[in-house]
Amino acid sequence: TPTRRPHIGGNWKMNLTLDAARSLAAALRDGVAGATQDRVDVTVFPAMPHLAAVADTLKGSPIAVGAQNAYFQPDGAFTGETSLSMLSDLGVASVLVGHSERRHVLGESDALVNEKVLAALEAGLDVTLAIGEKLEQRENGRTDAVNAGQLALGLAGVPAERLARVTVAYEPVWAIGTGRTASPEDAQAAHAAIRRALVSLYGADAAAGVRIQYGGSMKPGNAGDLLAGADVDGGLIGGAALQSTDFLAIVSAAA
Ligand code: PEP
Numbered sequence: 158t159p160t161r162r163p164h165i166g167g168n169w170k171m172n173l174t175l176d177a178a179r180s181l182a183a184a185l186r187d188g189v190a191g192a193t194q195d196r197v198d199v200t201v202f203p204a205m206p207h208l209a210a211v212a213d214t215l216k217g218s219p220i221a222v223g224a225q226n227a228y229f230q231p232d233g234a235f236t237g238e239t240s241l242s243m244l245s246d247l248g249v250a251s252v253l254v255g256h257s258e259r260r261h262v263l264g265e266s267d268a269l270v271n272e273k274v275l276a277a278l279e280a281g282l283d284v285t286l287a288i289g290e291k292l293e294q295r296e297n298g299r300t301d302a303v304n305a306g307q308l309a310l311g312l313a314g315v316p317a318e319r320l321a322r323v324t325v326a327y328e329p330v331w332a333i334g335t336g337r338t339a340s341p342e343d344a345q346a347a348h349a350a351i352r353r354a355l356v357s358l359y360g361a362d363a364a365a366g367v368r369i370q371y372g373g374s375m376k377p378g379n380a381g382d383l384l385a386g387a388d389v390d391g392g393l394i395g396g397a398a399l400q401s402t403d404f405l406a407i408v409s410a411a412a
Contacts, residue, residue, distance in 0.1 A: 167398030332373025345386030
């Protein structure tokens, strides 16, 4: 079996003051122990206006900085949007695309998600591509079909040689910010199905190298059990990423 280096992401969403974001970044920088940082990739996704300060704080640390969103066009009349090169200039190394709040609160389509994935990879950034079913879809037995569909549409046109820069985040919508977590068995089953979908898109070798994170109310108390799944290669953390001790405990659980 391949060894996939675990990847833990912290999605700070639309939270924190500038000072608090800087302090949280400093606490993570100082708290990631040497033994852990050798075994886990860590990316934090601060709010757009905090990116520069957080990137500055984390300069030289092993923690990568990602943006929660970006636009796919290089420049021009796109009021309110942020280009990938603007992000790169700040030291931002990756972009979160397809988060359920972007899909379901802001109305982003699979086609827009795909444009963003393609543009981010073209610009040399890493991508965390989030997918996941709604409660009603799970109850109708459509979990694996929904995930496979979002995956295929999100990755359309991405060549195999760029797949190594993609982390997939499986985030059941009903588990995000709700305190409800998928059971470790349900999470592993969904992850295994996502990997089978990757195999059919890219073949076994490429699929075996892709990290698949679980996201949805992951906390220090449940991270170990969730991360034990053979196809669970990390986590994307929302609420528990806002407390350095909680987030660092999850990072340690992945190491
Ligand atoms: C998320 O927003 O990606 C997430 C998983 O949030 P939470 O951990 O708060 O459920």
